[in-house]
Amino acid sequence: MAALICEVVYRGIFQKNLAARIARGIVLSARKSGRWGIAFGRYGDSPQRNGIPAKDFAIVADSKEELEQNMARYEPKHTDVTIVLDDTLAKGVESWAWYGLQPINRLTVPHGTVLMTSLQSFDELLKDIHKKDAIYTLALVRARASFSGLWVYREDHTEVRILGALARIAPSFLTLDGVGQAIKEIEWGSDLKVESAKKAYGRIETREVKITEGSAEIPFSFGLPKWWEMREGVTIPAIPVGKPKEGGKGYVPERNPYFKKYTSRTMRPVIDFDKCVKCTLCWIQCPDSCFDVMPDGTYDANMEACCGCGVCEAVCPVEQCITMVNESLFEDNASQWEMWRTDKDRYQAWMAGKIGDKVATVRSHGFRFRGQYEQELKRDLDTGGVEITAGIPGENAQHKTV
Amino acid sequence: MAVATKAAPAAAEDKELLISGSEAVAEALTLADLDVVTAYPIRPYDTVMQAIAKKIANGQLVAEYIVAEGEHSQFEIVKHASTVGARVFCGSSGVGWAYAMECLVVTPPLRVPMVCLVGNRALDDPGAFGVEHNDALFVRDLGWMLCWIDSSQEALDTTLIAYRVAEDRRIFLPCAISADGAFLTHSQALTLVPPKEKVDTFLPRYNRGDLLLHPDNPITVAPQANEDWVIEIRRQNDEAMKRASTVIEEAYADFRRVFGRAPDNPWFEEYMTQDAEVVLVGMGTISLPIKVAIREMRAKGKKVGLVRLRWFRPFPTEKLVAALSKAQAIGVIDRDYSMGSPFMSGVVANEIRAAMYNADRRPPLLSFISGLGGREVTLEDVYKATEMCYGAAKAGRSDAKTHWLGVRD
Numbered sequence A: 001m002a003a004l005i006c007e008v009v010y011r012g013i014f015q016k017n018l019a020a021r022i023a024r025g026i027v028l029s030a031r032k033s034g035r036w037g038i039a040f041g042r043y044g045d046s047p048q049r050n051g052i053p054a055k056d057f058a059i060v061a062d063s064k065e066e067l068e069q070n071m072a073r074y075e076p077k078h079t080d081v082t083i084v085l086d087d088t089l090a091k092g093v094e095s096w097a098w099y100g101l102q103p104i105n106r107l108t109v110p111h112g113t114v115l116m117t118s119l120q121s122f123d124e125l126l127k128d129i130h131k132k133d134a135i136y137t138l139a140l141v142r143a144r145a146s147f148s149g150l151w152v153y154r155e156d157h158t159e160v161r162i163l164g165a166l167a168r169i170a171p172s173f174l175t176l177d178g179v180g181q182a183i184k185e186i187e188w189g190s191d192l193k194v195e196s197a198k199k200a201y202g203r204i205e206t207r208e209v210k211i212t213e214g215s216a217e218i219p220f221s222f223g224l225p226k227w228w229e230m231r232e233g234v235t236i237p238a239i240p241v242g243k244p245k246e247g248g249k250g251y252v253p254e255r256n257p258y259f260k261k262y263t264s265r266t267m268r269p270v271i272d273f274d275k276c277v278k279c280t281l282c283w284i285q286c287p288d289s290c291f292d293v294m295p296d297g298t299y300d301a302n303m304e305a306c307c308g309c310g311v312c313e314a315v316c317p318v319e320q321c322i323t324m325v326n327e328s329l330f331e332d333n334a335s336q337w338e339m340w341r342t343d344k345d346r347y348q349a350w351m352a353g354k355i356g357d358k359v360a361t362v363r364s365h366g367f368r369f370r371g372q373y374e375q376e377l378k379r380d381l382d383t384g385g386v387e388i389t390a391g392i393p394g395e396n397a398q399h400k401t402v
Numbered sequence B: 001m002a003v004a005t006k007a008a009p010a011a012a013e014d015k016e017l018l019i020s021g022s023e024a025v026a027e028a029l030t031l032a033d034l035d036v037v038t039a040y041p042i043r044p045y046d047t048v049m050q051a052i053a054k055k056i057a058n059g060q061l062v063a064e065y066i067v068a069e070g071e072h073s074q075f076e077i078v079k080h081a082s083t084v085g086a087r088v089f090c091g092s093s094g095v096g097w098a099y100a101m102e103c104l105v106v107t108p109p110l111r112v113p114m115v116c117l118v119g120n121r122a123l124d125d126p127g128a129f130g131v132e133h134n135d136a137l138f139v140r141d142l143g144w145m146l147c148w149i150d151s152s153q154e155a156l157d158t159t160l161i162a163y164r165v166a167e168d169r170r171i172f173l174p175c176a177i178s179a180d181g182a183f184l185t186h187s188q189a190l191t192l193v194p195p196k197e198k199v200d201t202f203l204p205r206y207n208r209g210d211l212l213l214h215p216d217n218p219i220t221v222a223p224q225a226n227e228d229w230v231i232e233i234r235r236q237n238d239e240a241m242k243r244a245s246t247v248i249e250e251a252y253a254d255f256r257r258v259f260g261r262a263p264d265n266p267w268f269e270e271y272m273t274q275d276a277e278v279v280l281v282g283m284g285t286i287s288l289p290i291k292v293a294i295r296e297m298r299a300k301g302k303k304v305g306l307v308r309l310r311w312f313r314p315f316p317t318e319k320l321v322a323a324l325s326k327a328q329a330i331g332v333i334d335r336d337y338s339m340g341s342p343f344m345s346g347v348v349a350n351e352i353r354a355a356m357y358n359a360d361r362r363p364p365l366l367s368f369i370s371g372l373g374g375r376e377v378t379l380e381d382v383y384k385a386t387e388m389c390y391g392a393a394k395a396g397r398s399d400a401k402t403h404w405l406g407v408r409d
Helices: A016-031 A064-071 A087-091 A122-128 A158-169 A176-187 A191-203 A281-285 A311-315 A336-342 A344-355 A372-382 B021-031 B046-057 B071-083 B094-099 B101-106 B152-166 B196-202 B230-259 B284-299 B317-324 B347-356 B379-395
Strands: A003-011 A036-041 A053-061 A079-084 A108-118 A136-142 A205-209 A235-237 A267-271 A291-293 A299-301 A322-326 B015-020 B036-039 B064-067 B088-092 B115-120 B145-148 B175-180 B188-193 B219-221 B268-271 B278-282 B304-309 B311-313 B329-334 B365-369 B402-404
Touching (some): A003 A064, A003 A087, A016 A036, A016 A053, A016 A158, A016 A176, A036 A064, A087 A108, A087 A122, A108 A158, A122 A205, A136 A158, A136 A191, A158 A176, A158 A191, A176 A191, A267 A299, A267 A336, A281 A291, A281 A299, A281 A311, A311 A322, A336 A344, B021 B046, B021 B152, B021 B188, B036 B046, B036 B071, B046 B064, B071 B088, B071 B101, B088 B094, B115 B152, B152 B175, B152 B188, B152 B230, B175 B284, B196 B230, B268 B284, B278 B284, B284 B379, B304 B317, B317 B347, B329 B379, B347 B365, B365 B379
Parallel strands (some): A003 A079, A108 A136, B145 B175, B278 B304, B329 B365
Antiparallel strands (some): A003 A053, A136 A205, A235 B219, B015 B188, B145 B311, B268 B304
């Protein structure tokens, strides 16, 4: 390998600084071993929107010529390492520019690596990640989806932990010493961060993924029209008016057939239809018009259109009628209302399992109240939980920032 | 599809009026049953505003006359009116046209068949009123059809033709008609105004068709697009501009059939070029001093001719090359400038140089800049240019310079 090509897949806005820091860190770390490199974002994703998947890239090469060879295209067509900063992206990536669902491992080369921050097990993640017709390695750095890098959130060293893990994955391009030097001398000037990188180097978990493993879902996609097939005047058909649900009752609006929001979510609303008072607030306030009106007058969040913003939960006047739950707990996008109608007891049990999960319901992209993030970090530390900050008890105690 | 035209009623007669170029445009707008016009004053464009206001006040024209707070809004308003199916008119001059630039840029890709009058005016600074063509030329690369006229009659006729071409579903591009400030906008000449019945047979109603913004035709106009869409949209515009060449020729042929006038060659006027050794080229009212000078020179045995370019976009490349390559020398007199361009020439000279590049026969071409800021182009200027062209013809080669005529030096 004369060049190392990395993509950093992240949640728009929330993780944009984090992703940019990682891409820079890769180039600067490789520079310490005399490599050339470039770090860049996909311009088409700008302006970014909250939570919508987006990408940064880092390419390092042995020579300037080899670097140019890989720069002479808009974005890499294959990557040696796919870095994923939020494990809900395991379900795939769907930006406004990719015309369908892109499996998270699509660009990863055979025998390449998908490096993900996650608290889930390999098997749980492989329920979501699509099958690939080549062997690759799934590597995990144990961490939550980080918001580090946004000025309102505390540092959690995710960027240097990724760099440390990468030194393990691609040692011929990034040595651990090189990573440490880049952290210390160029980017952050922090011994603590160097230590975090070293720890991630030691703690990275890997597992080879066979071609038989992964989700069998066929990703939806569509082709782009030729210039003479496109409507003139920069016009597109408007979304048509919707239809009643069944028997002339209820209402299902028509939706954009090309941009489905399955992967734009980090959380989804779980609805207790028995508690619903049919006040219409969720239906009116939803910025994506994701609610279908059911024949009985309740509202079902259609997963095709929900981007998981949580406005419905916030405006719902009934306690625990709508609860936002982390996307990683769901394996399909089926209608909750249909499940409820078919078997109410079974639905109640299913729902209790989702909204009763104290980890999956605490945090969305964004927080419910000021200080929530600090609370969560503290709880994780108190329970001896997963290392996500500099201040792990007993380690670097003098540097604790929490 | 060509638009079928009926034969005009025999009883209808033209009416002769003494009117300016701007008033002639207002006559044409009345005959075309204009729907929406926006207005913001700037000299010399304001003359057409006044003429339209008078038509409405006198009950001769029923149209929405909207006074905007500036040129930017002025062009936005008609753009939107056109997408809901209104026949619209707008225009400006000099820096007013420049102030509307953002709206002028979006009009061709949205396929809005707006017809505009640009009362050509020098760009500030210095603040000045006289003619220069640089204002209209701002949009020369953007999908606007551009033409220049040199008489009140041509102003009236070209306005009707412009609607016919712009509103053709194959085209749907805006068209700006340029009229030299003062020389045309403020000079009244005898003009034939056709009866409404004849215009109705020539100019069908504007039908926005599949692009109509209406509740019965729900569409979204101008969504955000990324790099996967933009070049296809440009290619669509390019195709519309290519088709414009055919549609313009059809429109002139129909105009001739209905009104009994209009040139055989829509693209440019040829004056005494049949046997010409030297052919001068220009746009707009510069034709007047050149024609007079040609007659004077012909009386002394010099075979000089004029090609007055009417249509600048689409540029009549093949026809123009055929007409010019017969000459022994070509002299292009620009009433505009293109600072720092090849040979520091004017815009028209360099367009013609580019057009001639593949010609089998390329006569020497000399470039002149003259008449800026409304300065008179004198007969002496034309004689001087012609003499230099004869020199180039004799030498058999162009000089790689641009000559400024009528500048104090």
